[in-house]
Amino acid sequence: VAFYLLSQEVARHVKVVQSGQGADEVFAGYSWFPPLAGVPREQAAEVYCREFADRPHQELSGVLAPGHLLERDVSGDFVRQHVARPGADTALDAVLRLETTAMLIDDPVKRVDNMTMAHGLEARTPFLDHDLVELAAACPDGLKLAHGGKGVLKDAARRLLPAQIIDRPKGYFPVPAVRHVEGALLDLVRDALTSHAARARGLFRPEFVRRLLADPESDRATTGVNTLWQIGLLELWLQAHQM
Known part of the structure; x- marks a missing residue:
């Protein structure tokens, strides 16, 4: 809803905008990423689910009426199977791969695309340029987690932006x-x-x-x-x- 209303207003003035979508997923900017620092690779899914999932599967038995709750933790299984795939060296690498190849595609990117196009507004996402994403993926965990997250991006931006913009508290855009x-x-x-x-x-x-x-x-x-x-x-x- 928030993006829909924002796009409606912005479309009155311009036809093309740049969006920051993807920066948090690519450069480890969310609060659930720092707890993954130094975590053994095999514990990545456990820590990620604890920090990010709305609530543990077992707690849903107190929310959903009998007959509506699956016996199997389907969403947890999805995370565990995705994170367990080879090709990611650290726990953070495995989770960022999940975020950029699954979570990001089916939520933030789709949301921004749908809501902007509903008003004929073209949104570009420079942080999702494939060369930039590949470069970020090759950066050591410490460079991304520095300064509370997005460390390497913040350091690069200091030559262009004032500190009060780069170091301000993280904000969200919910209704x-x-x-x-x-x-x-x-x-x-x-x-x-x-x-x-x-x-x-x-x-x-x-x-x-x-x-x-x-x-x-x-x-x-x-x-x-x-x-x-x-x-x-x-x-x-x-x-x-x-x-």
Whole structure:
């Protein structure tokens, strides 16, 4: 939603923009990358899932109603199988390969492309130039993890940009509901989760939904996303598509 609205406004003024998409995945800029420093190669998937996955698979039994939870940890298996492939020397290398060849393609890149093209806006992604990606992949872990992440990129930029831009705290671009559910948005989510359609579907445990609705800020995913928003958004999507 945020990229859609931003693209709508930007398209009023220009037709082509450059996007920073990919820099964090290519140069190890996210908070879940530093914990991989020095981790044995065989523990890469375990550490990555602990730092990045919304919640462990076993915790989903308290979220989903019986009959909707797979016995096998499918998403965890995907990570473990991908990371275990040969060709990456360190734990960080293996995870960055996963991020750049799977996660990045099916989420940030697709999101930016779809939302910009919805308004006839062309977005270019210079950090995903294949020569740059190959160069970054060849850099030692320490160069990428330096300065809190993206170290080699920050060092290169110091000849061009002031320190207050390079060293500012990392910011994100979510819609507010990702962090806080309140007011009219809370009413929307409550209506969706307590509707006849939601009760008939029986996807979530009723006691879990009641607890979140009573205290919307009480539960968050590993990366800080509001859990009530996650399940409410899924229910709204299912209803919109009459599923």
